Amino acid sequence: MAEMHRPKYFTPKEVSLHNTIDDIWVSYLGTVYNLTPLVNEHNGDVLLRPIVECAGKDISHWFDPKTKDVQTHIDPLSGCVKYYTPRGRFVHIPPPCPRTDWANDFGRPWWSDGRYEVGLLSARTLWIQIINMLTYQEQPLEVCCEETVEEILQRYLKYNSHAGSYTWKHDCQALDMSRTLSENGVVNDDENGDFLPSVCLYFNDDLTE
Structure with a gap:
């Protein structure tokens, strides 16, 4: 199908x-x-x-x-x-x-x-902070609430063309790339915008048990 x-x-x-x-x-x-x-x-x-x-x-x-x-x-x-x-x-x-x-x-x-x-x-957008745990580069990114993490990855490719070689995590939990951020439990409750929820990228060759 x-x-x-x-x-x-x-x-x-x-x-x-x-x-x-x-x-x-x-x-x-x-x-x-x-x-x-x-x-x-x-x-x-x-x-x-x-x-x-x-x-x-x-x-x-x-x-x-x-x-x-x-x-x-x-x-x-x-x-x-x-x-x-x-x-x-x-x-x-x-x-x-x-x-x-x-x-x-x-x-x-x-x-x-x-x-x-x-x-x-998009009915609503939100800002997140993507942190590359290999290089410690931080990148704020505006995304659509309807987008899956995989679609957000496509947005992030212009900052890191190898983004697909990383495991995406939030609060030490691997994200389901086929689901949205909210479905993965990533929310932004800070109405003032002073705090951005972070998504951490771990290079697959550098993962530890």
């Missing part, structure tokens, strides 16, 4: 780094989207402006959590239900009045097109 594909989780900070017109991510309703292909496709279109202005940010307030569609309101002039776009009309939002020059053959609007999805936005 094939393993179910786990989504990738991102911290708000990671999303915020993609904040240019050449590399633009946003998040909404708990999902992270890479809208760079959309921006490239509509290069020069004035309707990109609200999207570009919100590059790297969460735009959940644009959408109705129940319908997953753009928020609507009753237009006071026409009495009709229309999309509510206080920052201005954006790509795939129809014009307020019928127009012959507006193409509506684009298929699914970008906000409901799964092609742009890259992962999920």
Whole structure:
């Protein structure tokens, strides 16, 4: 039986780094989207402006959590239900009045097109201190509460490319790499952030009984 594909989780900070017109991510309703292909496709279109202005940010307030569609309101002039776009009309939002020059053959609007999805936005992040017991190097790391220890290991590889050759422990107990930190009993009860829970890495060739 094939393993179910786990989504990738991102911290708000990671999303915020993609904040240019050449590399633009946003998040909404708990999902992270890479809208760079959309921006490239509509290069020069004035309707990109609200999207570009919100590059790297969460735009959940644009959408109705129940319908997953753009928020609507009753237009006071026409009495009709229309999309509510206080920052201005954006790509795939129809014009307020019928127009012959507006193409509506684009298929699914970008906000409901799964092609742009890259992962999920973490509901909560936490900082941990990873200590290499071979070199005594300490590395603070922000992680997603939904991530398994194995997925945290993947984050840590940029600091230690051999991280997979270590046994990961907390309070002298080996961690289950397929479980999250909380499932392994690693929690951060310090609301002030003065204390970071530590995860110690023991090089496998240097383990003692």
